[in-house]
Amino acid sequence: MRKTFLTLIIVFLGSSCATYYQSNFAFNEEFEKGDLDKALSTLRSHPSEASSKRQFLFDVNNGLLLSLMGRYDESNDYFEKAYLWGEDFHINYLNEATSYLTNPNFTAYKGEDHEHLMLLYFKALNFLKLGKTDDALVECRRLNIRLQQLTDRYTSENKYRNDAFINTLMGIIYDSDKDYNNAFIAYRNAIEIYANDYKRLFNLNAPDQLKYDLLRTAKLAGMDVEFETFKNQFGMQDYKYSPSAGGDLIFFWHNGLSPVKAEWGINFVITRRDNYIIFTNTDLGLTFPFNLGSYDEKDRQGLSSLEVFRVAFPKYIERPVYYVSSTVTANGVEQPLQLMEDVSKVAFKCLNERMTLELSKALVRVALKKVSEYQLKKEDKALGSILGIVNAITEKADTRNWQTLPHSIFYSRVPLNEGANQVSFSTKDNQGRSQQHDFNYQIKKGQTVFHTFSSLESSYPSYGNY
Numbered sequence: 001m002r003k004t005f006l007t008l009i010i011v012f013l014g015s016s017c018a019t020y021y022q023s024n025f026a027f028n029e030e031f032e033k034g035d036l037d038k039a040l041s042t043l044r045s046h047p048s049e050a051s052s053k054r055q056f057l058f059d060v061n062n063g064l065l066l067s068l069m070g071r072y073d074e075s076n077d078y079f080e081k082a083y084l085w086g087e088d089f090h091i092n093y094l095n096e097a098t099s100y101l102t103n104p105n106f107t108a109y110k111g112e113d114h115e116h117l118m119l120l121y122f123k124a125l126n127f128l129k130l131g132k133t134d135d136a137l138v139e140c141r142r143l144n145i146r147l148q149q150l151t152d153r154y155t156s157e158n159k160y161r162n163d164a165f166i167n168t169l170m171g172i173i174y175d176s177d178k179d180y181n182n183a184f185i186a187y188r189n190a191i192e193i194y195a196n197d198y199k200r201l202f203n204l205n206a207p208d209q210l211k212y213d214l215l216r217t218a219k220l221a222g223m224d225v226e227f228e229t230f231k232n233q234f235g236m237q238d239y240k241y242s243p244s245a246g247g248d249l250i251f252f253w254h255n256g257l258s259p260v261k262a263e264w265g266i267n268f269v270i271t272r273r274d275n276y277i278i279f280t281n282t283d284l285g286l287t288f289p290f291n292l293g294s295y296d297e298k299d300r301q302g303l304s305s306l307e308v309f310r311v312a313f314p315k316y317i318e319r320p321v322y323y324v325s326s327t328v329t330a331n332g333v334e335q336p337l338q339l340m341e342d343v344s345k346v347a348f349k350c351l352n353e354r355m356t357l358e359l360s361k362a363l364v365r366v367a368l369k370k371v372s373e374y375q376l377k378k379e380d381k382a383l384g385s386i387l388g389i390v391n392a393i394t395e396k397a398d399t400r401n402w403q404t405l406p407h408s409i410f411y412s413r414v415p416l417n418e419g420a421n422q423v424s425f426s427t428k429d430n431q432g433r434s435q436q437h438d439f440n441y442q443i444k445k446g447q448t449v450f451h452t453f454s455s456l457e458s459s460y461p462s463y464g465n466y
Contacts, residue, residue: 019399021260053108072126079123109400114346128450140170160349164193165341176448180221187214202345207338247447249414254454256321256407261399265310312397322457323427330423337410416443
């Protein structure tokens with residue numbers, strides 16, 4: 001018992017009370033200021049992270065930074081590492097067991113569902129910017145497999161199990177490859193997911209641009225019946241397809257930054273009934289029964305001695321966007337960029353969906369800590385009291401997540417003339433102030449080019465709660 005206690009002391013001394021955001025504050029601050037070179041240098045100043053329990057985050061952060069810097073091949077090398085790591089992920093049962101005696105940060109961070117989709121989104125975009133459409137189509141197939149895995153994993157209608165944004169992206173990629181049949185299918189799937197899932201889960205409707213793209217590809221694929229059906233469904237009876245004289249620009253706007261994970265604690269009161277102890281928090285309406293049947297008499301006594309204790313859980317803190325709208329202007333025509341994915345809301349949904357699992361794991365963790373504390377107190381009251389303090393301090397939530405992702409993603413398809421084009425992109429902040437950025441494109445007839453613009457500003461004034 002004393003050896004176990006000393007091991008826990010060492011664990012405690014080697015652990016930090018800071019959240020993941022706080023422990024990487026220098027990197028986050030540099031990234032949010034747009035100082036990408038310095039942020040990349042800071043990120044790589046800890047090479048041990050590349051093979052640590054935060055390997056996934058090290059790779060995706062490298063990948064996203066390099067993508068923003070225009071170093072697309074290098075970026076995809078890191079995204080590929082993160083993808084393969086997710087494919088080969090295996091639970092380390094020793095670390096998993098240790099996490100129940102300390103906290104979940106002892107386990108490898110395996111990534112949220114939407115994070116694994118987003119890394120493939122960035123990887124496909126990199127290929128599109130490099131003009132490697134065939135490689136982007138490979139990422140399409142990977143995305144399709146990941147989406148099918150989500151659908152198979154979750155059966156409840158209230159679960160995040162389909163992604164309209166990713167289906168739209170797949171349609172855009174097929175569209176750029178002139179595969180109008182598959183593009184239509186992907187666009188149609190996206191329309192259905194926006195209507196059936198996104199409206200209910202995220203209060204988000206299908207962008208008008210998606211509807212126009214669906215009608216255009218239906219016409220180009222020779223699906224006249226579907227073309228007329230969807231025109232009526234969308235209330236776009238006046239829409240007529242006319243071939244472009246030039247090419248298209250697909251402009252993506254990454255606005256703001258995704259939420260960060262922090263920690264919150266819940267106090268539970270313990271009651272006993274027959275062979276159970278029951279954890280209850282009346283304020284939140286939470287009740288979790290804990291069966292004592294599988295424990296020996298000593299452990300049962302330790303668990304039965306519980307009265308009140310605190311349990312730590314992860315929570316997201318949103319970073320509200322600084323810019324509230326944007327437009328893109330080409331050849332005298334201005335059009336708004338439309339929201340296609342609220343990454344922040346998807347992140348909240350993913351965490352909320354597994355809160356029951358998080359709660360049950362945290363309760364088991366604290367219960368096991370209390371058993372060891374109770375047993376040590378019987379042998380040495382002073383050491384038992386110290387262990388109680390250590391248990392309280394090491395009770396930490398897992399606050400790791402991919403924090404360089406955008407808050408939300410907007411897009412538009414912009415018709416361009418053959419030859420030289422100047423395009424203006426304008427953003428408007430929450431005070432009505434505008435900023436304009438100009439870009440030049442050289443377009444061949446029938447060509448589709450891709451551009452992303454990232455606004456890293458956030459309107460959240462303080463990082464003290466992160």
